[in-house]
Amino acid sequence: MRTSGTHRGDPGAPAPGAEESAALLARLDLTNELLRRMVAEVAKTPATHAIFVDAGYVYAAAGRLVAGTEDRRAFDLDAEGLIEAFIDRARTIFADSRLLRVYWYDGARRRIHTAEQQTIAELPDVKVRLGNLNANNQQKGVDSLIRTDLESLARHRAISDAALLGGDEDLVSAVEAAQGYGARVHLWGVEAPEGRNQAEPLLWEVDSQRVFDLEFFKPYVSRRTVSSYETQNTPRPSREDVRFVGAQIAAKWLAARGRDALADLLPGHPYLPGSVDQDLLVEAEGKLQYSLRGHSDLRRSLRDGFWEHVRTQY
Numbered sequence: 001m002r003t004s005g006t007h008r009g010d011p012g013a014p015a016p017g018a019e020e021s022a023a024l025l026a027r028l029d030l031t032n033e034l035l036r037r038m039v040a041e042v043a044k045t046p047a048t049h050a051i052f053v054d055a056g057y058v059y060a061a062a063g064r065l066v067a068g069t070e071d072r073r074a075f076d077l078d079a080e081g082l083i084e085a086f087i088d089r090a091r092t093i094f095a096d097s098r099l100l101r102v103y104w105y106d107g108a109r110r111r112i113h114t115a116e117q118q119t120i121a122e123l124p125d126v127k128v129r130l131g132n133l134n135a136n137n138q139q140k141g142v143d144s145l146i147r148t149d150l151e152s153l154a155r156h157r158a159i160s161d162a163a164l165l166g167g168d169e170d171l172v173s174a175v176e177a178a179q180g181y182g183a184r185v186h187l188w189g190v191e192a193p194e195g196r197n198q199a200e201p202l203l204w205e206v207d208s209q210r211v212f213d214l215e216f217f218k219p220y221v222s223r224r225t226v227s228s229y230e231t232q233n234t235p236r237p238s239r240e241d242v243r244f245v246g247a248q249i250a251a252k253w254l255a256a257r258g259r260d261a262l263a264d265l266l267p268g269h270p271y272l273p274g275s276v277d278q279d280l281l282v283e284a285e286g287k288l289q290y291s292l293r294g295h296s297d298l299r300r301s302l303r304d305g306f307w308e309h310v311r312t313q314y
Contacts (some may be wrong), residue, residue, distance in 0.1 A: 047097040047160040050153060051086055052146055054166035055106035058082075061167070061190035061197045065214055066221035073278070078220040079104075079120050085220065086188075087125070090163055093186075093210075100159055101125045103149055105142045107132060109271040147174035154181035163188050164206070167198035175205045186210065190217065234290045239301040242292070245284050246305025253306075254313055262310065269311075272303060280306055 059077060060070040067075035083102055090099065104120055104127065111130045113121065121128040129149070131141035146166070151174070153159045162178055164171065165188045175185045187206040189198050191213045203209060253276075254261070265276070272280065284302050285292055292298050 047094065048100050048158065049090060049094045049097045049161040049163060050100040050159045051090055051102045051163045052150065052165065053083075053086070053102065053104050054142060054146065054164075054168070054171075055079075055104055056142065057166045057168070057197075058190065061192065062217045062221050064197075065191055065193060066217050067223040069223075073224075073281075075221055075223045079116070080123060082217075082220040083120070083123060083126060085216070086163075086165070089212075093163075094161055097161060099125060100153070101127050103146075104128045105145055106130060107140065107142060109273075110267070112267070112273060114273050115276075143168055143170040143174065146171060147177055150174045150183075150185070151177035151181070154178040154183035157182075159183055161186060165189070167202065169199035169201050172199075172201050172205050175202065179205075179207070184208075188212065234288075236295075237288050237290055237298070239298065242284065242288065242298045242301040243305035243308075245287050246280070246302040246307075247309040248287070249280055249283050250306040250309035254310065259313065262313070265310065269307060272306070277303070 059072055062077065062082075063070050063072065063075050069075065083104070087099060087102065102125060106117060106128065108114055108117060108130045109132075111132055113128070113130065117128055117130070120126060129142075129145045131145060146164075150162055150164075154162070154177070160183060162183055162185045164175070164185055167189065175187075178185050184207040185205075186208045187198065187202065187210070189209070189211045191211050265273070271277075280302060281292060281299065292302065
């Protein structure tokens, strides 16, 4: 007679593997609870958007739309006001989202900020990123900067939506990179007086498109007034006369700013920062009573005279 053990038919005996099944069910319950908490936490986290502005595109397209020219020297653009307008519009479009920041991409000689770019960089929630500007005033490296930022922010889940102001076909790879990490890319554009100012392949790739019209840009773009001497029949000055005026202005510039200002100026030789170059041109035209616009040889002589004086003081 058996005195110990369990009969196979004993109803009180656990079924084979019952303990393992119970442990598995407990782990599944725990996993489900963790997932539930994660989903609840994600639901409480607001979506985030960023605005990416190709300044070269905006200046050219907005200038042509409002002022009838793409030449930056012929019109003024209120970048601060325009950036605020973009932020306000994004706040309406992405109503349940918060702004990460505005990325402002522009070109500069040797990637040295102009006075205007420095002012933009000081704005809250704005990051200025500079590509190079070649001798023909063409931006180089801006598209790759946009791609790098778009891809990095999307990969790290820093943004859910990207508003992109640009028109170059080279931006297609930036759009695809961001979308590959789950971000949605919305293409914003400037109304074109005729035809299109954005590449079709770029339009095909984005998640949505939006175009801002003339009324949107009018408050922020104004054509510069023509000075009276530009309409006078003043004889064309010689290159030596213009060079001499450049040296005069350089002497005045140094007297006002001091030799310490040379440290910021000299690394850019033979180019001048945009703000200095513009001030030099305007003051020289006033002294000469002659417009140097459209006279590249005279403008070179002007800069040569400026640099010759500056370098004698170094």
